[in-house]
Amino acid sequence: AQTVTQSQPEMSVQEAETVTLSCTYDTSESDYYLFWYKQPPSRQMILVIRQEAYKQQNATENRFSVNFQKAAKSFSLKISDSQLGDAAMYFCAYRSRQGGSEKLVFGKGTKLTVNP
């Protein structure tokens, strides 16, 4: 079974600075998706960024980028120019690309605090 580990329960960053959130995962599959979700206090999970395992290029979405190291099974999220609105829980998630497998496997999350 696949597992996702987020080793940082909490992180903090100064506004306008850069922060990196760590994620490692375990799988025997070669083709899969990886995601970072943001969950603010409103509880609604919002997709931040996704990465397809067969793509070597790291995904980027505006101020958010990932460092995907497939061999190391590592998938970190970098937030540049942090804003107060970035404060939230961040969850790393894995999803198989095998036919019929739509289950997201989440890590335990990292609470990000942004200090003004």
Add this chain to the structure above:
Amino acid sequence: EAGVVQSPRYKIIEKKQPVAFWCNPISGHNTLYWYRQNLGQGPELLIRYENEEAVDDSQLPKDRFSAERLKGVDSTLKIQPAELGDSAVYLCASSLDLTSSYNEQFFGPGTRLTVL
């Protein structure tokens, strides 16, 4: 376009009482998911529907939990009787269908259940 709608947002009940949660997915989305998120954890899948068929309910505690998705649109998740350990946030998500290459899951705001 409206997102995934869930009600109620909060529910407080005494143990051994029944409780039900309702979810209305995004219009046109064939796949519906129910996740449970315990305090300090990431969400875990309870059940997945493809239209009105439950295709993955392996994590649903069937002795007390039940779900239905009549007509392949709205869904209801029920717990009867509730136990203290059922206190959690119950998230509903929907996605378009399995034929889309990415099949992003969109989440609702969740129902926070407290069992006293």
